[in-house]
Amino acid sequence: MVLSGEARTEVRNGMGTLGYGKVYSINLSTGKIGTVQVDEKDYELYLGGKGLATRLLYDHTPAGLDPFDEEMVLIFSAGPMNGTGAPQSNRFVVTTKSPLTGGIANSTCGGSFATKLRKAGVALVMVRGKSKKPVYISINEDGVSIEDATELWGKGTQETQKLLPKGFGMAVIGPAGENLVRYAGIVSEERIAGRTGCGAVMGSKNLKAVIANGNHKIPIEAAETFKKFRNEMTKFLLHHPMTGGILPKLGTANIVNVAAGQNILPVNNYQRGRDTRAYDISGEAMEETYLHKQVGCSSCPIMCGRGLSMTVKPDHEGTPGTTVPKSEGTAKRSELTKGPEYETIGLMGSNLGCFDLKKIFDWNYLLDDLGMDSISCGGTIGFATELTSRGMLESDLSFDNHDNISKLIVDIAYRRGLGDDLAEGTKRMAEKYGGKEFAIHVKGLELPAYDPRGCYGQGLEYATTNRGGCHVQGATMYLEAIGPLKLDGHSIKAKPQLVVLQQNIAAALCSSVYCLFATYAMIPSIVFSLNPQGPAHKAITETLLNSGPVLSLVLKSKAPVPVLWFERFLSQVLGRKITMGDFVEIGERAFNMERLYNLREGLTAADDTLPDRLLNESTFPGIEGGVPLDKMMPKYYELRGWDRRGVPTKKTLNRLSIRN
Amino acid sequence: MAFLVPVYELSKVIGRRVEIDATTVGELIDKATTRYGEAFARTTTSALIVVNGIAINSLQGRKTKLTATDEVWFLKAAGGG
Numbered sequence: 001m002v003l004s005g006e007a008r009t010e011v012r013n014g015m016g017t018l019g020y021g022k023v024y025s026i027n028l029s030t031g032k033i034g035t036v037q038v039d040e041k042d043y044e045l046y047l048g049g050k051g052l053a054t055r056l057l058y059d060h061t062p063a064g065l066d067p068f069d070e071e072m073v074l075i076f077s078a079g080p081m082n083g084t085g086a087p088q089s090n091r092f093v094v095t096t097k098s099p100l101t102g103g104i105a106n107s108t109c110g111g112s113f114a115t116k117l118r119k120a121g122v123a124l125v126m127v128r129g130k131s132k133k134p135v136y137i138s139i140n141e142d143g144v145s146i147e148d149a150t151e152l153w154g155k156g157t158q159e160t161q162k163l164l165p166k167g168f169g170m171a172v173i174g175p176a177g178e179n180l181v182r183y184a185g186i187v188s189e190e191r192i193a194g195r196t197g198c199g200a201v202m203g204s205k206n207l208k209a210v211i212a213n214g215n216h217k218i219p220i221e222a223a224e225t226f227k228k229f230r231n232e233m234t235k236f237l238l239h240h241p242m243t244g245g246i247l248p249k250l251g252t253a254n255i256v257n258v259a260a261g262q263n264i265l266p267v268n269n270y271q272r273g274r275d276t277r278a279y280d281i282s283g284e285a286m287e288e289t290y291l292h293k294q295v296g297c298s299s300c301p302i303m304c305g306r307g308l309s310m311t312v313k314p315d316h317e318g319t320p321g322t323t324v325p326k327s328e329g330t331a332k333r334s335e336l337t338k339g340p341e342y343e344t345i346g347l348m349g350s351n352l353g354c355f356d357l358k359k360i361f362d363w364n365y366l367l368d369d370l371g372m373d374s375i376s377c378g379g380t381i382g383f384a385t386e387l388t389s390r391g392m393l394e395s396d397l398s399f400d401n402h403d404n405i406s407k408l409i410v411d412i413a414y415r416r417g418l419g420d421d422l423a424e425g426t427k428r429m430a431e432k433y434g435g436k437e438f439a440i441h442v443k444g445l446e447l448p449a450y451d452p453r454g455c456y457g458q459g460l461e462y463a464t465t466n467r468g469g470c471h472v473q474g475a476t477m478y479l480e481a482i483g484p485l486k487l488d489g490h491s492i493k494a495k496p497q498l499v500v501l502q503q504n505i506a507a508a509l510c511s512s513v514y515c516l517f518a519t520y521a522m523i524p525s526i527v528f529s530l531n532p533q534g535p536a537h538k539a540i541t542e543t544l545l546n547s548g549p550v551l552s553l554v555l556k557s558k559a560p561v562p563v564l565w566f567e568r569f570l571s572q573v574l575g576r577k578i579t580m581g582d583f584v585e586i587g588e589r590a591f592n593m594e595r596l597y598n599l600r601e602g603l604t605a606a607d608d609t610l611p612d613r614l615l616n617e618s619t620f621p622g623i624e625g626g627v628p629l630d631k632m633m634p635k636y637y638e639l640r641g642w643d644r645r646g647v648p649t650k651k652t653l654n655r656l657s658i659r660n
Numbered sequence: 661m662a663f664l665v666p667v668y669e670l671s672k673v674i675g676r677r678v679e680i681d682a683t684t685v686g687e688l689i690d691k692a693t694t695r696y697g698e699a700f701a702r703t704t705t706s707a708l709i710v711v712n713g714i715a716i717n718s719l720q721g722r723k724t725k726l727t728a729t730d731e732v733w734f735l736k737a738a739g740g741g
Binding site: 241242246247251252253254255257258259260261262263264273274276279284288304341342343448454471472475478482483484486488490516517520528529530531532533534538619620621622 | 671672676677705706707708709710712713714715716717718721731733734735736737738739740741
């Protein structure tokens, strides 16, 4: 079935108009394809990516709609930076209502889909309705077509991508999305928009894939300046100790040892924060034994992905995989399989009591191929394992034996046996079996691999982030524990201010769309070489921890010039000046827009909290209790311009020009 | 006592885990420096030193007392997610 587009409104990038591509509306129930005229002012206010998609989700769906209702909207969005070739500008965003939290769902994903979407001349695709049979959406410069996907239904994400037309950027679901696993993700190449269950919403529409391609020239208003600056920034990132050193060398799994050393690596469902076996599943261990080559997304110089040689892939019938050590000869790039990220190692490894890299390699592949979020999956299995150990659930799960995990992962994706329960996620498992006090989630979204009892700011971020327990909506743990600064994780000083600032910047990045890893180069190289026990390091950290009042003023002011490279790139691409103040405000607006969506859907201030275990149980000798959330939350609300119920005041909405 | 060395460059030289008898962090550093030389000494000035998950800056620095079951980790900055 091929349907031509109708009433397309050309929205050009650059001077005169603020848009950066077509905005399609596709109804899978009726087969109708059209375009949406976005208010030009909204491009200025929300930019694109997550911000613009959240605005459209709010405007185009009624309150209280079930995530799996036919009328629910699923939005794929690029941003004005995608496809420009600027470093780390490769991610697309998926936005909808979360089947896990009942609030805002969004997730970003690397690869090449965002670039291809823009090359098709498209900024955003809004899908609603439900097809009677499985379909995929194909987009190019000539328009949109809805194609039969019956033959693809039931297939894994890797095979699906091989069977789809060559040369396209792809966003596909696997069996987990088809079977409405509440934490199903959307896969592009070997990357996944994993969090919040967007893949399940896609499955509920009988939509197997969205693919895009084209030759549309992506406009850059100040092309020469941009080109020069892009080269400068690429060099800068390649010479920075984090983006040019640690990340490419060890991948995101470089965090394992640092997290374990600081007692914030989740072990056995967050019962402990460290384990002497951590090194065995670290980025260092992977580099020493199995890393054949670094791999990366398009237009990214960092190459943080891990290229493994998996000569036999684990399948859905129980055949284990075979991962070949690099000592047996380096594999060709075309033969590589992407290895696990830190979060997968943390949640599917230490959180399950598993310190065997080869097992984690298999589970990582299965999760990606079935199309499931490894964080939520690992969190839910960890919770079920603790339930079992306490006699609250009958199962063969154990923190000491992992022979059955591969089968369980497949059972979750196909909702078989116990897998059907686990497909519902931790929150719903706790409602059925009990154990709320050790159910590790926020708002229904399972927590990533940073125990906030060792980084209180990250705890505040988890509690307040609109999509639930998530680390990439601010990454405050980078300032407190993981990165070079080490801002005393057990101090609450300046943490509300830092969390607000970090969340606003992250939301602006996701509206541009940049990769969050770009921010890791914001800390100057020299800080990495300081002695963490020395006076210079201490002076920097003490100054930052005492900077709360100054940061409060910074948050209220608007820096009138570009400060970070993000705003400079945006200014060059859009042909209008974006200052740091503008950039942070774009993020603040997107964050508040998400908040309004959550409030409309019934979430309240009571949902801005952490699991009992993380509030009450200490894992640090000499420190009583967990994260002192109640001591940080009032200041956080005040800085946000929210009332005591966590509702943005009229003054805040007016200041941010948000219509409600 | 368990003395863990998860610093990338150094672990290749002295291994992933080493046990050293010491009653304070300072004594442990001195003994390890004698045993492993300059490579280890450099690490102590560029890595965060933690005992059982707590930075020695928040304890008593090099004077922090150690018992037989304590774990001392030397950590470089990390990033990702």
